[in-house]
Amino acid sequence: MTNGPTAEPGREILPDAARLRRHVEFLAREPRGRLRAPAAMERAEAYVRDELTAAGWLVRRQPFDARWQIGSTDRHGHRALALKPRLHRRLRGANLIASLPGAPTGPVVVVGAHLDSVSGSPGADDNASGVAVVLETARLLAGAPTPPGVVLAVFDMEELGLIGARQAAGELSRNPGVRGMICLESVGYFSDLPGTQRLPAGFEKLFPEASAAVRADGGRGDFTLVVHRRSSADAAEAWRRAAAAAxxxxxxxxxxxxxxxxxxxxxxxxxxxxxxxxxDHAPYWNRGIPALMLTDTANFRNPHYHRSTDLPDTLDYQRLASVTAATAVTAVTWPDTGATP
Structure with a gap:
């Protein structure tokens, strides 16, 4: 597994698959969302806050009151966000933003994931898996000899249309500024069986090289997709190299x-x-901030997407540990190329 941040020379801190599973199992006990399952959402939020604090991070709860937002519905169903449009008159939620004491001032790299699930789904992959990576990244980076310029973010209301991430992107881009962003979106479901990886309609014409790579591997869902733009191409390659080492x-x-x-x-x-x-990377792209989305491709691979069967036992925690290792390394070595103007 790739070398990670070290607490002291010669002692590596490596991702712990058992710890990742523990996080997912707690968070995915039940559906959680600010509108349809507020008590469960509060329990999940308290768990995340306590875990980050225990790892040595300073956690700020940032409430928001958003009005007349174009978004989506969080009702369960095997459909993509873009196919469930809705206009929200008013939404009140909160993001959790964490930083390490003594971290350098100036623009940061944000590592984030959304906490909510759709109604009716415990959301082990979507997105307890992403939050678990954030929590384990917190433990890895807290052991670094020098606190890195990294902020951890756990977003509210992604399933309602990226509402929390929009609020956080605006706040963080003003102060302290953002060099780059890594979004963890459904990162725990893998399959070595041929034909388990599907492609969206029109994808092969628009992205022939990636499509050919999937076909050459027999359509196996055994990879993490790293979505990037030109501004974050170097960071994507850095993540790929770190992942290969893991x-x-x-x-x-x-x-x-x-x-x-x-x-x-x-x-x-x-x-x-x-x-x-x-x-949740999209609001950063929309503000001209380089960003990556890491994903197992959600409904294009995982048959449990947005369903009651999205349970902890369906995930691969060894591979989730590899995702964590590559994410932690990339966060602390984010290349300057493509930084926000």
């Missing part, structure tokens, strides 16, 4: 759209490209 395959997929509002508009017009902005 015996994990990273398949790079470049979104051809530019960062900023134009990229958002193109995604609305070209649905296959729109799939690449279906999580």
């Amino acid at each position: 015996t994990m395959t990273g398949l790079l997929l470049r979104d051809p759209r530019p960062d900023g509002p134009l990229g958002l508009l193109i995604g609305l017009a070209v649905p296959p490209a729109g799939h690449l902005g279906r999580s």
Whole structure:
């Protein structure tokens, strides 16, 4: 497994698959969401806050009150966010933002994942897996000899249309500023069986190289997809190299759209490209901030997506540990190329 941050010379701190499983099992006991399952959401939020604090991070709860937001519904169902549009009159939620004492001032790298699930689904993969990686990354980075310029973010209301991430992107881009962002979106489901990896309609024409790589592997769902843009290409390659050292395959997929509002508009017009902005990295792209999305491709691989069967036993925790190792390394070595102007 790849070398990770070290607490002292000669002593590595490595991801713990058992600890990752413990996080997922707690978070995925039940569906959680601010609107339909508020008590469960509060329990999940308290768990995350306590785990981050125990790892030595300073945690800020940042409430928000968002009005007239275009988003989606969080009702369960095996459909993508973009196919469930809704206008929200008012949404009140909260993000958790954590930093290490003594970390350098200035622009940071954000590592984030959303905490909520859709109604009716315990959301082990979507997205307790991503939150578990954030929590284990917290433990790894807290052991570094020098606190890195990394902020950990756990977002609210992703299933309602990236609401929490939009709020956090605005706040963090103002203070302290953001160099880059790594989004963990459904990162724990893998399959070595041929034909388990599907592609969205129109994907092969728009992304022939990535599609050919999936076909050459027999359509196995044994990789992590690393979605990036030109601004984050170097970071994507850094993640791929770190993952390879941790015996994990990273398949790079470049979104051809530019960062900023134009990229958002193109995604609305070209649905296959729109799939690449279906999580909490998109608000950072829309602000011109380099970002990665790490994903097992959700409903294009996992048959339990947004269903009651999205349970902890369906995940691969050894591979999830590899995802964590590569994420921690990339966060602390984020390349300067493509940094926010």
